[in-house]
Amino acid sequence: MTQAPLLLSVDNLATHFFSQEGILEAVDGVSFDIHAGEALGIAGESGCGKSVTAQSILRIVPGNGKIVMGEISLFKNGESVDLVQLDDRGQEIRQIRGGEIAMVFQEPMAAFSMVYTIGNQITEVIRLHQDCSQSEARERAIEMLGRVGMPKPEQTIDAYPFALSGGMRQRAMIAMALSCHPALLIADEPTTAVDVTIQAQVLELMKDLQRDMGMALIVITHDLAVISELCNRVMIMYLGKDVESAPADVIFREPKHPYTVGLLRSVPELGEGHSQELDPITGSVPSPYRRPAGCPFHPRCPEFIPDVCDVHLPPQVELAGGHRVRCHLYVQD
Amino acid sequence: MWAFILRRVLLMAPTLLVVSVISFVIIEAPPGDFMDSYVNALLQEQEAVDPAEIESLRKRYGLDSPTYVRYFRWLGNIMQGNLGRSLEWNQPVSKLIADRLPWSLAISVASFFLAYAIAIPIGLYSATRQYSIGDYFFTLIGFIGLATPNFLLALLILWYYFVATGNVAVGLFSDEYLIAPWSFAKFIDLLKHLWLPALVVGTAGTAGLIRVMRANLLDELERPYVMVARSKGLSEGKLLVKYPFRIAMNPVASTIGWTLPTLVNGELLASLVLGLPTIAPLFVGALLSQDMFLAGSVVMILSTLTLVGTLLSDIVLAWLDPRIRGAI
Numbered sequence: 001m002t003q004a005p006l007l008l009s010v011d012n013l014a015t016h017f018f019s020q021e022g023i024l025e026a027v028d029g030v031s032f033d034i035h036a037g038e039a040l041g042i043a044g045e046s047g048c049g050k051s052v053t054a055q056s057i058l059r060i061v062p063g064n065g066k067i068v069m070g071e072i073s074l075f076k077n078g079e080s081v082d083l084v085q086l087d088d089r090g091q092e093i094r095q096i097r098g099g100e101i102a103m104v105f106q107e108p109m110a111a112f113s114m115v116y117t118i119g120n121q122i123t124e125v126i127r128l129h130q131d132c133s134q135s136e137a138r139e140r141a142i143e144m145l146g147r148v149g150m151p152k153p154e155q156t157i158d159a160y161p162f163a164l165s166g167g168m169r170q171r172a173m174i175a176m177a178l179s180c181h182p183a184l185l186i187a188d189e190p191t192t193a194v195d196v197t198i199q200a201q202v203l204e205l206m207k208d209l210q211r212d213m214g215m216a217l218i219v220i221t222h223d224l225a226v227i228s229e230l231c232n233r234v235m236i237m238y239l240g241k242d243v244e245s246a247p248a249d250v251i252f253r254e255p256k257h258p259y260t261v262g263l264l265r266s267v268p269e270l271g272e273g274h275s276q277e278l279d280p281i282t283g284s285v286p287s288p289y290r291r292p293a294g295c296p297f298h299p300r301c302p303e304f305i306p307d308v309c310d311v312h313l314p315p316q317v318e319l320a321g322g323h324r325v326r327c328h329l330y331v332q333d
Numbered sequence: 334m335w336a337f338i339l340r341r342v343l344l345m346a347p348t349l350l351v352v353s354v355i356s357f358v359i360i361e362a363p364p365g366d367f368m369d370s371y372v373n374a375l376l377q378e379q380e381a382v383d384p385a386e387i388e389s390l391r392k393r394y395g396l397d398s399p400t401y402v403r404y405f406r407w408l409g410n411i412m413q414g415n416l417g418r419s420l421e422w423n424q425p426v427s428k429l430i431a432d433r434l435p436w437s438l439a440i441s442v443a444s445f446f447l448a449y450a451i452a453i454p455i456g457l458y459s460a461t462r463q464y465s466i467g468d469y470f471f472t473l474i475g476f477i478g479l480a481t482p483n484f485l486l487a488l489l490i491l492w493y494y495f496v497a498t499g500n501v502a503v504g505l506f507s508d509e510y511l512i513a514p515w516s517f518a519k520f521i522d523l524l525k526h527l528w529l530p531a532l533v534v535g536t537a538g539t540a541g542l543i544r545v546m547r548a549n550l551l552d553e554l555e556r557p558y559v560m561v562a563r564s565k566g567l568s569e570g571k572l573l574v575k576y577p578f579r580i581a582m583n584p585v586a587s588t589i590g591w592t593l594p595t596l597v598n599g600e601l602l603a604s605l606v607l608g609l610p611t612i613a614p615l616f617v618g619a620l621l622s623q624d625m626f627l628a629g630s631v632v633m634i635l636s637t638l639t640l641v642g643t644l645l646s647d648i649v650l651a652w653l654d655p656r657i658r659g660a661i
Binding site (some may be wrong): 102 | 561579
């Protein structure tokens with residue numbers, strides 16, 4: 001995997017929302033790399049900034065959100081572009097959106113406009129990024145729909161989104177995102193809004209497509225099972241910080257950060273029944289407007305070191321095997 | 334789509350029938366009939382009243398029959414295209430209305446298009462630049478527009494127009510075209526006069542429409558599908574028109590139905606101030622003198638306009654939103 005060229009490098013990214021209630025530091029110093037063909041999982045509780053990280057990459061952070069710090073470098077043909085420096089309405093970023101980097105959204109019901117057929121919405125993106133006629137675009141859309149397992153794609157292409165089931169809509173969404181063969185696909189909670197039985201199908205589909213098309217994948221989820229299914233690298237986020245990142249097999253075997261440990265312990269295992277003791281993390285996520293000083297996790301941390309964790313922000317510590325963790329426990333003086 | 338339109342048109346027939354009953358009841362509701370107010374008018378002018386003559390007139394116009402008989406006679410005549418005779422004007426109702434309805438419609442349609450042409454771009458602007466100086470400016474103008482009575486606006490504009498040009502902007506034609514046959518020059522002359530009543534009648538509606546458009550669009554801009562469209566690489570302008578704008582037009586389009594008749598109501602004061610030969614002043618006169626055939630016909634025509642307006646807005650809605658095509 002390490003031989004694959006670097007595709008996207010996010011360095012010390014911070015995205016804040018400015019409102020009358022104050023400044024919401026949704027993403028606050030996040031760094032990660034993705035190589036071509038790699039699959040990265042970003043996990044964390046809701047509100048930890050994982051979706052905003054994705055939106056920052058595409059420069060589609062809504063409303064009063066702003067990238068205040070950091071670099072997002074996209075590498076293509078040996079050259080790199082800093083996406084943060086681009087005009088978010090400009091030509092350059094619009095060619096990257098949907099073309100180089102595509103996104104699958106959480107709610108297929110809300111993500112499609114109900115007043116146009118899925119064919120209309122898929123051919124739109126094809127014609128935007130590929131030089132082809134309307135009928136060629138339609139051909140490609142049908143082919144793509146077939147590829148994501150849509151039954152009778154020649155007819156379904158003219159269906160309105162409200163006429164499709166949740167699973168079919170999510171397939172259409174994936175077809176739309178993949179229709180221009182992006183180098184990177186960002187899937188924001190791709191299985192959260194679909195039935196459990198459909199979830200497995202969607203995951204299987206994404207895994208196959210990722211392998212066949214050789215694209216890189218960022219999966220954003222709160223469901224660690226999704227990550228273990230799809231990803232070879234994991235980044236855990238808490239209150240806008242990347243608290244730990246490591247290869248998937250490493251993080252599930254030997255988690256370092258107390259938050260990751262807690263997160264893994266709180267996942268129920270199937271078949272364990274009533275005998276299983278769930279071990280949830282104590283307390284709840286603090287309001288992002290009142291971020292704790294020092295390490296953001298210290299009020300809930302079982303390994304809390306007084307006068308250290310609540311004062312100093314832990315630096316990122318590089319451990320063996322590409323394992324990075326932000327925790328005072330691992331700081332060597 | 335065609336099935337949808339056909340079904341809608343067929344549904345209009347029973348609705349019109351119900352409307353005719355209600356119109357008739359409303360017109361009959363005040364005590365007395367035209368002959369009573371006629372007698373009153375004669376007495377006021379100190380003229381002799383011959384009770385026998387009044388009774389024979391009453392018989393001649395069928396005012397002595399029971400209410401339901403008169404209703405069916407009236408309805409039967411309307412079905413045959415005969416709207417009856419105006420007792421006050423002593424002319425066929427159809428002629429009276431035909432003389433005035435086109436002007437009412439012209440003013441309505443002109444103010445309708447004026448209102449939409451002003452409101453939609455401003456609503457778009459205000460929503461996409463919420464809380465900007467421009468947004469506040471148009472909001473202020475909008476509230477002033479909502480709060481200003483039409484007739485006051487008409488008087489103000491008349492006065493300014495007179496001060497600025499020395500002309501009186503009254504009526505629909507200049508003197509030289511008043512009785513001239515239709516020509517292109519006459520049409521241009523009509524347009525020159527039409528803008529004023531259109532503006533006066535349309536102002537309040539425009540202000541309301543701006544608010545509706547702005548609020549709808551603000552809601553829609555927050556929706557996930559807007560972010561999805563953005564993530565596909567669409568430019569802001571194209572995206573705005575194709576996705577949120579089309580949905581935001583839904584409530585605006587559904588107001589078309591009641592815009593038509595409201596404009597006829599709104600036209601009354603403006604017509605009185607500007608001296609326009611339209612339906613509204615005629616209608617008020619007919620109600621005052623209990624000229625039932627005339628009043629009833631006007632109510633029927635306004636109701637029909639409402640139904641036509643509703644039909645139009647349903648068709649526009651079905652075109653805008655495929656989910657509506659299947660329903661109803």
